[in-house]
Every structure is written in structure tokens, then in C-alpha cells.
Amino acid sequence: MSRLKLLIVLFLITFFNGFAQNGILSDEAKVSILTIGTASESHTLYGHTGLRVQDQQRGIDVVYNFGYFDFDTPFFLAKFVKGDLQYFVATNQYPDFEYNYRQENRSIFEQTLNLTKTQKQQLFDRLNQTLFSEERFYTYKFIDRNCTTMVIDKVNEVLGSKVIASKKPVEKTYREILNPYLSINFFQKLGVNIIFGPKTDKKAEVLFLPLELMEALKSTKIDGQPLVSETKTVFEAKPLENTFSIWNNIYFFSALVLLVLVLKKKGIYIAYFSIMGLLGVFLSGVGFYSFHEEVAWNYNILLFNPTLLIFLYFLKTKNRKWISNLALFNLLCIVVYMVIIINKAQLLLFLPMLITSTVLLSKFAINNRKVR
Structure with missing residues (x-):
């Protein structure tokens, strides 16, 4: 129109x-x-x-x-x-x-x-x-x-x-104010915390x-x-029935992500890293394309790292040197990421992925290190 x-x-x-x-x-x-x-x-x-x-x-x-x-x-x-x-x-x-x-x-x-x-x-x-x-x-x-x-x-x-x-002094960040509104839908809460970057960690002025x-x-x-x-x-709105969702909660999500470690299947590893890498590409694209300050300079790209897609290429071609190099690079990014979010409201949301990525990347780095 x-x-x-x-x-x-x-x-x-x-x-x-x-x-x-x-x-x-x-x-x-x-x-x-x-x-x-x-x-x-x-x-x-x-x-x-x-x-x-x-x-x-x-x-x-x-x-x-x-x-x-x-x-x-x-x-x-x-x-x-x-x-x-x-x-x-x-x-x-x-x-x-x-x-x-x-x-x-x-x-x-x-x-x-x-x-x-x-x-x-x-x-x-x-x-x-x-x-x-x-x-x-x-x-x-x-x-x-x-x-x-x-x-x-x-x-x-x-x-x-x-x-x-x-009201001054401002005590809460924008993210801390937003998260309670998303409590009824875990995956919506997870998505919002993935796409929002450092602006939402500032005090809510x-x-x-x-x-x-x-x-x-x-x-x-x-x-x-x-x-x-x-x-x-x-x-006053009539209260809605508080129905518990078996899948739409942090327990199901944590079990699903940690199951990647338990099953020890190469195909599942590839699927996991593909999702993480593609999310990184998405965050990068939105960050450059959008005028929204909330999605700019998103440090979540350190966890959802686009270089994981390159890592998968070398995994397919069995290039042990670059499998190890990229695994170590992503581990370094995770260390930096942990320093950034250690006191942030979203730490518990991302903990299952942090554990899974750290364990898997460490495994690939060790198993493919240069043999003298």
C-alpha cells in the first residue's frame, strides 16, 4: 500500500x-x-x-x-x-x-x-x-x-x-528486563538472547x-x-492454564544438546557444528545488514562461529592439520566468549552449548594434533 x-x-x-x-x-x-x-x-x-x-x-x-x-x-x-x-x-x-x-x-x-x-x-x-x-x-x-x-x-x-x-540509579540491563517476559517460551527466549548483542547488556537508561x-x-x-x-x-485478564511443555523448556534443550556428546556419532557432530556455523553466518549477515543497534557487534558469534563450516570442510577432506588448527581457534574464541558472558543474564541458557562445543572441539584438537 x-x-x-x-x-x-x-x-x-x-x-x-x-x-x-x-x-x-x-x-x-x-x-x-x-x-x-x-x-x-x-x-x-x-x-x-x-x-x-x-x-x-x-x-x-x-x-x-x-x-x-x-x-x-x-x-x-x-x-x-x-x-x-x-x-x-x-x-x-x-x-x-x-x-x-x-x-x-x-x-x-x-x-x-x-x-x-x-x-x-x-x-x-x-x-x-x-x-x-x-x-x-x-x-x-x-x-x-x-x-x-x-x-x-x-x-x-x-x-x-x-x-x-x-529511575536513577538504573540497576538492570535491557536484557535482564526483557528475559522475564519470555519465560513462558524457552525457545523464543533462547532466540532473542542469541540475536541480541552488547547493547542489551547496557543499563536500561x-x-x-x-x-x-x-x-x-x-x-x-x-x-x-x-x-x-x-x-x-x-x-484484569483471566489467568490462563499453566501447562507444562515437555519440549519447550531448558531441561529438554539441555538434554538434547548434551546427547550429542553421549551418542558419539560423526553424523551428529556434523549436524551440530553445521547448525552452530549457520547461526554464526546469520548473525554476521544481520549484524552488517540491519540498522538495529541491538543486533550489532554481536559477541555470540564467538560461540556460533562461521568458521565451524570451514572446520567441517577440513573434517570431510580429513586434513588433520587444519582440523586441529580450527578446533583450537574455536576453543580460543570460546574462552574469550566465557570471559564476556560470565556475569551476563544469558549464561545458563548457553551453558549446554558451551559444554558440548568445548568437549567436542577439544577432542578434535587432541586427536588431530601433529604427530612427531
């Missing part, structure tokens, strides 16, 4: 409340931040943030939603991976917004902001200016620009400073997740007064 067509569609969607959004808010107007709970789909794992403007006198009850993207965008997946996918803001009538998330069984929390009438009007005007201009589009960044950070920026703009921010924002707002003050005048639970 072209940008022109998309603008036309969005204009029609917002047409019926557009005229009401251009005017002077009454003294009864309220502005609140809406936080939506998590779900199991990949795009719902971390929740969602919206900004609600309500004015019963003017017949306004609208949510500004910065989380829209167009699946029909040409080369959608490639753009998403590269980091130049355009997201945009659109509006929903609040009853529709609430109904949709109730249907999805996702909790809804509302925090009313303690803003002056002037600040409410400025925010309302600024949101509408963004909504009906090219400013509605923005380049999505996992940490730095998303539905939560965009709401924070809009509110901080009318407050005149970065009132809404991470940016407030970027909806639920983290909600908690921060509870203690945020401006001019000595709480920024949030009221926090309420609009809808």
Missing part, C-alpha cells in the same frame, strides 16, 4: 472523530496513559501503550495509538529486520480500543495524568498535528523508538523536560516497555506533586 493510499485510509478511519479533535478542550478534559498487558504472540509479548484524551462535554474519547504498521509494505520482513520499517500513529475510539483488548483477554490499566488545562490543550493540539501530517510516521527501533517511547516523548514535550524517565512505564509513573513527580492523579485497573 502506498503512503498516499495509507493516508487516505487513515483519514477515513479518523474522519468521524476528526472534527471533534480540533478544538478547545473543556475544563473537564482528562488525559491518561493506557497500559495493555502481555500476550503470547510475538508482537504482544511486551504489552502496549496508548494515550487517551477524554472530554465528555466535547464528545471526545479517543486513544492515540503509536503501534500501527502496514503488513502490505513491500518487503515488509526485510525492512523490519533492516530497521527501516515505518510505524505510524492512528486513533481509536476508546470503547472500540477497550473492547478489542478485552476480547484478547489482555489487562488494561489507566493512569490519569495530573496536567494543567494548558498542558492538556498543548498535548491535544500536538497529537492532532502529528496525526494529520507526515510526522505520523516514524522509524521503529526496538528500544529507542516504539509505542511507549513515543508516548513518553509527547508527554515530556508539554511538561518541558524529561520528567518521565527511568531508556524507559521502553509499557509495564515498566506504568510502574515508573506511579512514583513520578513534577513540581513536588505526583504526575499521576489516579491509577485504575479497567480490565
Whole structure:
């Protein structure tokens, strides 16, 4: 869908409340931040943030939603991976917004902001200016620009400073904040920790997740007064059955990886090193291709090493010298890798692969060393 067509569609969607959004808010107007709970789909794992403007006198009850993207965008997946996918803001009538998330069984929390009438009007005007201009589009960044950070920026703009921010001193890293959201799906958690590099090991200076924002707002003050005048639970999601998966957990994964050592089959060794090497090629390609800082300079390539594919070539051609050399090289990379991640949150996730790779590579290095 072209940008022109998309603008036309969005204009029609917002047409019926557009005229009401251009005017002077009454003294009864309220502005609140809406936080939506998590779900199991990949795009719902971390929740969602919206900004609600309500004015019963003017017949306004609208949510500004910065989380829209167009699946029909040409080369959608490639753009998403590269980091130049355009997201945009659109509006929903609040009853529709609430109904949709109730249907999805996702909790809804509302925090009313303690803003002056002037600040409410400025925010309302600024949101509408963004909504009906090219400013509605923005380049999505996992940490730095998303539905939560965009709401924070809009509110901080009318407050005149970065009132809404991470609480100092920051104690957790981005990775430490993200991992609990992935606890119900081990392989998703493993994949995220493989593809994310050193940026996510930095202290979480940016407030970027909806639920983290909600908690921060509870203690945020401006001019000595709480920024949030009221926090309420609009809808609490019904608890889901906690079903244990036989295969989707660290125990199954550890047993599967360590089984490579137990079976002692050359074909299994080749399959294992092929997977590790191909993952390294993927990490290298994404690191060079993508604008996402989260995947750049990924030290996981020291474990998922592309040179393992060259190692397999020499294993096939029975070149003992280079089998030993590449095994030793990869062992050296693993030593460096261990130094890097020894105090990182993902160490236990990767431990089965660290053990298996170290044992196998040591075996190949010893068995193929030069005989005098």
C-alpha cells in the first residue's frame, strides 16, 4: 500500500472523530496513559501503550495509538529486520480500543495524568498535528523508538523536560528486563538472547516497555506533586492454564544438546557444528545488514562461529592439520566468549552449548594434533 493510499485510509478511519479533535478542550478534559498487558504472540509479548484524551462535554474519547504498521509494505520482513520499517500513529475510539483488548483477554490499566488545562490543550493540539501530517510516521527501533517511547516523548514535550524517565540509579540491563517476559517460551527466549548483542547488556537508561512505564509513573513527580492523579485497573485478564511443555523448556534443550556428546556419532557432530556455523553466518549477515543497534557487534558469534563450516570442510577432506588448527581457534574464541558472558543474564541458557562445543572441539584438537 502506498503512503498516499495509507493516508487516505487513515483519514477515513479518523474522519468521524476528526472534527471533534480540533478544538478547545473543556475544563473537564482528562488525559491518561493506557497500559495493555502481555500476550503470547510475538508482537504482544511486551504489552502496549496508548494515550487517551477524554472530554465528555466535547464528545471526545479517543486513544492515540503509536503501534500501527502496514503488513502490505513491500518487503515488509526485510525492512523490519533492516530497521527501516515505518510505524505510524492512528486513533481509536476508546470503547472500540477497550473492547478489542478485552476480547484478547489482555489487562488494561489507566493512569490519569495530573496536567494543567494548558498542558492538556498543548498535548491535544500536538497529537492532532502529528496525526494529520507526515510526522505520523516514524522509524521503529526496538528500544529507542516504539509505542511507549513515543508516548513518553509527547508527554515530556508539554511538561518541558524529561520528567518521565527511568529511575536513577538504573540497576538492570535491557536484557535482564526483557528475559522475564519470555519465560513462558524457552525457545523464543533462547532466540532473542542469541540475536541480541552488547547493547542489551547496557543499563536500561531508556524507559521502553509499557509495564515498566506504568510502574515508573506511579512514583513520578513534577513540581513536588505526583504526575499521576489516579491509577485504575479497567480490565484484569483471566489467568490462563499453566501447562507444562515437555519440549519447550531448558531441561529438554539441555538434554538434547548434551546427547550429542553421549551418542558419539560423526553424523551428529556434523549436524551440530553445521547448525552452530549457520547461526554464526546469520548473525554476521544481520549484524552488517540491519540498522538495529541491538543486533550489532554481536559477541555470540564467538560461540556460533562461521568458521565451524570451514572446520567441517577440513573434517570431510580429513586434513588433520587444519582440523586441529580450527578446533583450537574455536576453543580460543570460546574462552574469550566465557570471559564476556560470565556475569551476563544469558549464561545458563548457553551453558549446554558451551559444554558440548568445548568437549567436542577439544577432542578434535587432541586427536588431530601433529604427530612427531
